[in-house]
Amino acid sequence: MSDRLINLTLHVWRQTGPDEPGRFETYQAKDITTHMSFLEMLDVVNEGLIERGETPIVFDYDCREGICGSCGIVVNGEAHGPQRRTSTCQVHMRQFQDGDELWLEPWRASGFPIVKDLMVDRSAFDRIMQAGGYVSIRTGSAPEANELPVAKELADKAMDAAACIGCGACVAACPNASASLFTAAKVAHLSLLPQGQPERADRVRKMVAQMDAEGFGGCTNHGECEAACPKGISLDWIARMNRELVRAMVKSEKPVQARDR
C-alpha cells in the first residue's frame, strides 16, 4: 500500500472527426495517486477540462476489468501501455514515475478509422466475424451436450484461442497493421472443436478474404501482436490459420467474396 502522488505531462492526440486533421495537445495531470487506474487518471483530467469549460478527451471504455475489449490507447508507442498482458483499463499509475511525459495515441491502422481523439472504429472486426466466425446451429436444434466428447486437451486449446477480447491491440502493435492474430484466434477456436468441422474450410477462406478486404496488412512474423495482446493469444495460431487456409484452398476452388467495407 505505498501510496504516492505523481505529476505527469500528457501529450494527447486530439482529432475532431475521421477526416479532420489531428494534433497532440498537452495537459498536466496533477496529484495523481498511484492507486488510480490509467483510465481513472484520464477521468480526473477530463473532469478538470469540463470544469474549465473545455471539451474532454474522448476514449472508449466500459467494463474496466480487462474483459470487454472496449479500451485501448497507445501509450508511449506501446499498445495498452507499459504493462505486459494488461489492457489499458487495468494498467495502474504505479507503473509511472513523477514527472513522466506520456504520449497518448489511438490505435493507428487503415482498418480502424479514427472516430474522435483516442476512439477508433473497429467494426471491421465484426465484419470478419460475420463472414464466417461461427458455427451454423439453429436455436433449439442442438444435440445433447455430452453426446459428443471433446478431448480435454483440445477443449483447453480452443479456450486459449477463444480468450481473445477483440480489442485490436494486435493490429495497433503490428508494423503492417495486420489483423491476423485476431482472425487466427477465432479460426483456431472453431477449427479445433468437432462442432466447427463441417464449416471448417469455408470459414477460414471467408474470414481471411474479409480480413484482406478491410485493408489490414499481411503478417510478416514480427510477433508484436502477441507481445501487445492483453490475453497472451499465441502467435502460433497465425501459423495454424495459414495451414488451415492452404488446406481449405486445396479442398475447394469455389471463390469466396468479401463484403464491401
Add this chain to the structure above:
Amino acid sequence: MELRSNEPTGPIDKRWSNHKEAGKLVAPANRRKHSVIVVGSGLAGGAASASLGEMGYNVKCFCYQDSPRRAHSIAAQGGINAAKNYQNDGDSVYRLFYDTVKGGDFRSRESNVYRLAELSVEIIDQAVSQGVPFAREYGGLLANRSFGGAQVSRTFYARGQTGQQLLLGAYQALSRQIEAGTVEMFPRTEMLDLIVHDRRARGIVTRDLTTGEVSTHIADMVVLCTGGYSNVFYLSTNAKGCNATAVWRAHRRGAAFANPCYTQIHPTCIPQAGPYQSKLTLMSESLRNDGRVWVPRNKEDVTKPPEAIPEADRFYYLEERYPAFGNLVPRDVASRNALYVTNDGLGVGPEVDGERRGVYLDFKDAIERLGEQTSRERYGNLFEMFQRITGDNPYETPMRIYPATHYTMGGLWVDYNLQTTIPGLFAGGEANFSDHGANRLGASALMQGLADGYFVLPFTVGNYLGDVRNLPPLADDHPDVQAAVSAVEARIDKLMNAPYPKHPPEHYHRKLGRIIWTKCGMSRSKEGLEEALREIPELRDEFWREVKVTGSGAELNQTLERAGRVADFFELGELMCIDALDRKESCGGHFREEYQENGEALRDDENYSYVAAWDWTGNASEPQLHKEPLTFEYVKPTKRSYK
C-alpha cells in the same frame, strides 16, 4: 391497473409445454412481414436477436457499445447452472427449481422459476453446439463444479470467463444473422425513448452516439434486454456504461417497475481506494472456500500492518458468529457483517471520505495447509488480479475485500410471456424482475439471460405477433412519434444548458451513489430511507440546475451520454427507496433493520408475499403501487438460518 401474470395452471412440470401448445404462431412465410426491435446485445438481447432473426423475423438490434460483443454479460466469471445431473449427485429440474425459489427467499413466481430450471439443460446443449469451450474432464465430457453453496455440482464453466464465452457464442450466432440480413445491427446507438401508439409499444427514439443524430425506429414490437441498474450506486461491479435509461424511459411511458429495492451485494470485491474510483472489481466467491475473513479486534490496530497484529487481537467475525457455516455464509450475511464491523470502526485499508471500508481475507493458513503450489493453482489468477489492482501481494499479506453491488433482481414487471404492462413491450434478462425473487443464486444470471433470449422470447414474441396480426403502419410524422422525438430533443437541450453549470455529471452521480449505498444498500432502516427520500429530490434539483456538459448535443459527446443516464438514476434511486420503505420486512437482498430476529432477516409472508409493481404517475416522488400476490403451491415458505 390489474396485473395479470398469465401464468398457466396445472402441474408445474407441464405448464411451459402446455402454454406453448396453446399459444399463437406466425407461419414461416409471414414472419418476414413482422419487425422486432431488440435493445441490448448481451446474453438475453444477443440470443433473442439471433434466434428471432433465424426464425425469419426482421430484427433491429441496438447497443451502446461499439460492438455487440462487448455487452457486460461478458464479465461474468463463475459459471452457469443447469440441471443436467451429469454428476449423478441427485440433481434434477425440480431441485434447481426448488433451490431457486428458496434462494429468492420466496418472492418469485413459481411458474417462471420452473420454466427457467427446465430450460437450463437446453442452454448447455445450445452453447456446446456453438463451440463454447466449457471445461471438460479427461474423458472428454463436460466438467461441473459446485457453486455458491449448492449441494450439487451443476455449474458449467469456461475457466473464469464463462460469461465471455457464452456471450461470444450468442454474438457469433448474431453475426451469422447479420450476414444473412435478418438482423440489422446498430452499435454505438442509445435508446432514449419508447414510442407508444394506440396503447402499444411500436418503436424507439435513438441517439447515434457518434454523430448525435436523433432518429426513430418503428416496428411491430419492442424487446428490452438492457441489463440491470447497479450503477445507480455509482460504484458497482457493472461496466461504466451500464445504465437504466431504456427501462426507465419505458417506465415513464407506462411500464410498471417491479421490486426496485431488491439489489444484490456481492461480498468479495476489491475495496474502494480513493474518491476518484470509477468502478469496483469483483473477485470470485470461491476465495471464501479457503480464505479467512477478519478485522482487528481493537480500533487502534486498524492502521497497523496486518502482520503486526497478533492472532489473539484478530476478530474472525464470521467464524465466531456463524460457527456452522463460518466464512461460507450466504452472500447477504457475509456482506452485512462486513458492514457492521466497519461501522464499528474496525475497517481496514485506505481511508475514503473518512471511513475505512475493507476487511481482511487471509490466505496465510490456507497457504500453510495447501502449500503455495496448490494455492497458486486454485487462486493464482485471482491473486494476480488483486495485485495488479491494489499493488499488494496476497501470498505475503492478506487481501482486502468489501461488498459491492453486483446484480439487481428488480426490473420491469413482466408476465409469464415476459411482456410488460405495455402491450408489445417485452423485457428479458436482468432488465426484467421475473425469476430471482428477492435474491439471486450464484451462476443463475447467465442461465436466465439465455433462457429468455434463446427459448422464451422466440416463442412469446411469435405468440404476440400471431395475436395482433397486422398492425396498421405508423408513419414517422405521426403525432405520437413526433411527441417522443420532441421529448428527447428537449431533454438533450435541457442537459446541455443547465442554468448555472458547475460540475460534470459524475459529481452528482457520486453523491447520489453515496446516499443510496448508505441508506438503501446492505442494511436499510425507516429513518435512513426517509432521510434519503428528502436528500435525493434536493440533489436532483441541484443536478438539473448545475450540471455542466461541454461541447454540443449534435456530435459525439460522452459527457452528455453520462448526464442523461445520471438523470434517470436519480428517479430510479428514489423509487428504490420508496419501495424499500414500503416493504416492512427483511427478505433476500433487502434487509430492514427493524425486521430481524437475533440478527437474522425476518420475512413477513402474511403481509408482504407480493411483487411490488410501481406505476409512473408523472411525479417521481409519488409512484402508485400495485401488488401481484405470490402463491406457493410447490415450495412452501420456510425460514433461513445459518447459525
